[in-house]
Amino acid sequence: MSALHIKKGSTKHSAYNLRPQFSDVQETHTLALVVDNEAGVLARVIGLFSGRGYNIDSLTVAEIDHAGHRSRITIVTTGTPQVIEQIKAQLGRIVPVHSVNDLTVEGRSVERELALLKVEGTGDKRVEAMRLADIFRANVVDSTLESFVFEITGTPEKIDAFAELMSPLGLSEIARTGVAALSRGSVG
Amino acid sequence: MVVECLKDQGVEVVFGYPGGAVLPIYDEVFQQNGIRHILVRHEQGAVHAAEGYARSTGKPGVVLVTSGPGATNAVTGLTDALLDSIPIVVLTGQVPTFMIGTDAFQEADTVGITRPCTKHNWLVQDTENLSSTIHEAFHVATTGRPGPVLVDIPKDVQFASAGYTPVKQVSTSHYQPQKKGDMASIEELVEAIETAKKPVFYTGGGVINSGTAASQLLRELVDGTGFPITSTLMGLGAYPASGDKWIGMLGMHGLYEANMAMHDCDLMINIGARFDDRITGRIDAFSPGSKKAHIDIDPSSINKVIRVDIPIVGDVGHVLEDVLKVWKSRGRKTDRAALGEWWNTIGEWRKVDCLKFEQKGSVIRPQHALARLEALTKDHDRYICTEVGQHQMWAAQYLGFEDPHRWMTSGGLGTMGYGFPASIGVQMAHPDSLVINVAGEASWLMNMQEMGTAVQFRLPVKQFILNNERLGMVRQWQELLHGERYSHSWSEALPDFVKLAEAFGAKGIKVDQAEDLDEAIKEMIAHDGPVILDCLVEKHENCFPMIPSGEPHNKMLLGEASTQDAIGTSGAVLV
Ligand SMILES: Cc1ncc(C[n+]2csc(CCOP(=O)(O)OP(=O)(O)O)c2C)c(N)n1
Ligand SMILES: [Mg+2]
Numbered sequence: 181m182s183a184l185h186i187k188k189g190s191t192k193h194s195a196y197n198l199r200p201q202f203s204d205v206q207e208t209h210t211l212a213l214v215v216d217n218e219a220g221v222l223a224r225v226i227g228l229f230s231g232r233g234y235n236i237d238s239l240t241v242a243e244i245d246h247a248g249h250r251s252r253i254t255i256v257t258t259g260t261p262q263v264i265e266q267i268k269a270q271l272g273r274i275v276p277v278h279s280v281n282d283l284t285v286e287g288r289s290v291e292r293e294l295a296l297l298k299v300e301g302t303g304d305k306r307v308e309a310m311r312l313a314d315i316f317r318a319n320v321v322d323s324t325l326e327s328f329v330f331e332i333t334g335t336p337e338k339i340d341a342f343a344e345l346m347s348p349l350g351l352s353e354i355a356r357t358g359v360a361a362l363s364r365g366s367v368g
Numbered sequence: 369m370v371v372e373c374l375k376d377q378g379v380e381v382v383f384g385y386p387g388g389a390v391l392p393i394y395d396e397v398f399q400q401n402g403i404r405h406i407l408v409r410h411e412q413g414a415v416h417a418a419e420g421y422a423r424s425t426g427k428p429g430v431v432l433v434t435s436g437p438g439a440t441n442a443v444t445g446l447t448d449a450l451l452d453s454i455p456i457v458v459l460t461g462q463v464p465t466f467m468i469g470t471d472a473f474q475e476a477d478t479v480g481i482t483r484p485c486t487k488h489n490w491l492v493q494d495t496e497n498l499s500s501t502i503h504e505a506f507h508v509a510t511t512g513r514p515g516p517v518l519v520d521i522p523k524d525v526q527f528a529s530a531g532y533t534p535v536k537q538v539s540t541s542h543y544q545p546q547k548k549g550d551m552a553s554i555e556e557l558v559e560a561i562e563t564a565k566k567p568v569f570y571t572g573g574g575v576i577n578s579g580t581a582a583s584q585l586l587r588e589l590v591d592g593t594g595f596p597i598t599s600t601l602m603g604l605g606a607y608p609a610s611g612d613k614w615i616g617m618l619g620m621h622g623l624y625e626a627n628m629a630m631h632d633c634d635l636m637i638n639i640g641a642r643f644d645d646r647i648t649g650r651i652d653a654f655s656p657g658s659k660k661a662h663i664d665i666d667p668s669s670i671n672k673v674i675r676v677d678i679p680i681v682g683d684v685g686h687v688l689e690d691v692l693k694v695w696k697s698r699g700r701k702t703d704r705a706a707l708g709e710w711w712n713t714i715g716e717w718r719k720v721d722c723l724k725f726e727q728k729g730s731v732i733r734p735q736h737a738l739a740r741l742e743a744l745t746k747d748h749d750r751y752i753c754t755e756v757g758q759h760q761m762w763a764a765q766y767l768g769f770e771d772p773h774r775w776m777t778s779g780g781l782g783t784m785g786y787g788f789p790a791s792i793g794v795q796m797a798h799p800d801s802l803v804i805n806v807a808g809e810a811s812w813l814m815n816m817q818e819m820g821t822a823v824q825f826r827l828p829v830k831q832f833i834l835n836n837e838r839l840g841m842v843r844q845w846q847e848l849l850h851g852e853r854y855s856h857s858w859s860e861a862l863p864d865f866v867k868l869a870e871a872f873g874a875k876g877i878k879v880d881q882a883e884d885l886d887e888a889i890k891e892m893i894a895h896d897g898p899v900i901l902d903c904l905v906e907k908h909e910n911c912f913p914m915i916p917s918g919e920p921h922n923k924m925l926l927g928e929a930s931t932q933d934a935i936g937t938s939g940a941v942l943v
Pocket of ligand 1: 755756757758759760782783784785807808809810811812834836838839840841842
């Protein structure tokens, strides 16, 4: 099992980094979409990003209202303010998209991501991994004599930091869910 | 059921081509009389014909084709309609639901293939949903910014029976784009109108899509304010070419006065246009000193390319109505003195007379051919289609359009092969009108099989081919950009167009002498049936004015003399 190398300080893992970087400042925004849960809706959203050369940093999707056939898609994307505005307008044009909310500009929000990390090792490294997991409030969800699988939730930055620490301690696999986010306070 | 839906939607004509996966629907078509089916000769032709029908009527065009190759042949037409915002409903057959995914005969992932080239598409998996889906498809195609939609119907879904949902009972779609503009922004626009010293209206296809009432309101606003008006290729006819506020088309091959006015104005009012790159030229030098307002029903068009100061999301007709109301209620003010000055400046630009040409000798110049076509047809009840290339730009420059829906051309996608089938669709909608397709010989060949359709359905479409034996527009770019290395830009082994027409049972006329041109055009008009007029023109003519790629509006090339090294290396990468 080869070790995973996670570059120090890396937080973005863009799937679609096609666009040349403009001099304008790049911003990261979290967008929340409510869509009809119908065949192809995710392909429409992803196709929009790949077809027009926008970035997807992370994307999560799941049904939220079974009776109403609604799903919620949370997308973290990066671009200049003009590009972010375009992305929102383009998403709004997709027929089965009911709403597009930019959680980054619409007041404060909470963001959480879940990750599973497999750390392989014995002896001191194993003990150290366990100790750090404790500090990060990561749970052990599987264990063998040579490995742990940790479960951790938190902001993407917290998971980045945890993964970075685990890397020299035998991190061999990582699975991340991508961000789920909600605005704070009542919907109003 | 499908035919019932179409009737319920008021559909009169369907353009299509049968095949295994749509046979049940064709069986329905056979057993009724309410809807006419036009059998095209290629599915691309069906979609373009439907586009011509839609553009010339304002109603959606309808297409019926089979699965697999039928659907893939429709893709170019769908993309064309998407880029030009034309309402089209395409119904495709699909292999039965239980065979989807097995690489069955003539199976293609039609909704997957057409997802990026439709406004929306559906795969109907249950006959219970068939009628409501078709009605929703018409709603989506025609509401908001119009566009093509596709409904993919597996054969078993076609065979099964289920309850019919009439249009009226379809639960209202959540898709309801905003029509009314924001009043605060409209007030802001009116204030800008009141104080502008060098204003210009820059209008586009959105005015035409909004309906004839929108064109009427536009005319009222333009004539009331006395502001100059220019339009994109797509918007020709919304304001009459004979109107005295008309300063001609703008853009890459637009008129000098129109582009100069765009560059120097202090207020630009964009109505239903989208700052396309053919219009803006170099973005960072685009109309540097102007305040910009933009009225568009599609929020994604606003600030996409050019940042604007007064964005107004709404339907052109609704917004113009409100603008007029507010402007009138505030006393119909404009800065008349400054406007007088502005018109003087425009008058100076007009004197350049950028479209002037001389017809000398017997070789027909294409400009002359179009000027004569204009003179001899402008009093007819006339519809014009075009193919793509130099002839298209000359048609836009030398023909005048007095009304919307009279001009059908492939703007956004620039699809060679569009014009001929489009003219068939237009003629279906307007059987007694004069329908002319201004074509280049190369474009025309791309969908020439539709001669069969024209002859079979007795559609007297006139194919006015400006035959320069060249891919003229490509040749022009090679001359300007690629050191006159004319790589594969001439048309060799051309057919004898007269014999070609005759082979299909139509009429062919050939003209190559300037003095015979009028007679040939008259003969074309007079013939009651489809005609190909093969008009041999000067082979090396270039289309001017031209804004070279990567240059701003005020760097137009006006003629041959100005073309030396006109396009820099950075411009050369642009298309
Ligand atoms: C389907 C398609 N293929 C290629 C092109 C590129 N193209 C643009 S204009 C042109 C030449 C058109 O020649 P012709 O129809 O004879 O018109 P002309 O310019 O000579 O008037 C070509 C090849 C296109 N627009 N569409
Ligand atoms: Mg040609």
